[in-house]
Amino acid sequence: MLATMERVEILQFSEDLAAMIIESEIGEDYFISLYKLQSDREAQRKIQDFTKLKDAYEEVQRFGKYHPDYKRVSEETRKLKREMDLHPTVAAFKKAETSLQLVLDEISMILGKSVSEHIKVPTGSPFFQSSCSGGCGSGGSCGCS
Template sequence: MPTTTVLSENGASGVSSLDMASLLLCAYELGDQINQSAEVADYLYWKEAVHQDDQVKQLSRQFEKAKELFSECQRFGRFHPDYHSAKDKVKQIERELDQIEAVKRFKLAEQMVDTMLYDVSRTIAESVSDTIKVPGNEGKTGGCGSGGSCSCGSGGCG
């Protein structure tokens, strides 16, 4: 059994025996429970619906082309003659994608899974110590064209 040095909250160190195999087994069981949750099932359903949607596929291709054009314009900054129109085109396609019901539902399901994972992480961290920081996704949004991970078929949406 491996031995781990542990620092208490007051900074004193001690030696604690920790069975990593048992801990990892519990972590995998927790992962399995999360994967069997209604939130993950909903997320996977809408992810597949988005992936199969022909309108999303078409708009995703347009989005990629618009992003490439905007990326070219960005190299020269806002003084590029097409900078603003290229930027507006990207935003317009993002709005169109956001109006598709499957995309709306996918984003909502993605947020629900993200919230669940954050809550689980926070609970684990707080069970160890109140001072452990848990990274969250406040200020980040996922899905198509929002700067998060885009699972709508258009690749990485930057």
Template sequence: MIKQSALAAEYVYYKDKVSRDADVHALARDFAKAKERFAECERFGRFHPDYNEALDRVYELEARLEAIGPVKQYKEAEQAVDLLLHEVSLVIARAVSDSIKVPDNNPNPKGCGSGGSCSCGGGGCG
């Protein structure tokens, strides 16, 4: 059912579009090289003479890559499918028990995850 959804079809369409885009491949190669260079600098921390330059280059290439139309559309489609899958997982989990934790990709999750009464704002605490 999910695999045949419009969201999944859009995701597959943009994934294919990105995989066929020569500009995306070239920029992705440059981005990978920049990340490797930064990883070498990062071994020595911010005291490495090229640390800031390497980090700036990674950010620059990442922004250029994400500004390409098909990449932006692919990421939006990916997030939509991820949200759908999370909602389905949540419905299934809640059908079993309200205490089942359902992971998601939220970079700022609520609660501490301890299950204690810490008043952190999470569903399982206090």
């Protein structure tokens, strides 16, 4: 691949942008909450317990309500998920993660639209998705014409 000055500049700008995101308040909040989550033994135990039960839940889901442990595993999974999500360290991490994701989604949209209005940027956030992004391929069933 031939390196041109334009490509070198684009790489430098992308590295600078990444550094700015990491050093931003949102980026720092994310890394601080990640460190706290990784250091919190109780939170880690809850995550591990939920992960183990989630594997059992996926096994039960293969058979649905006909599995003998369906009701017990389903209820226990919801209970452990709620306990895990309500733990202060986990909740703080999820909040910081969502904030960072929103910033990354917005940057992706700005970059994509600066290249072309027809570029589809997967964001995973309905806030950034529009029903008329130009050629959805569904024949108008999504509401765009």
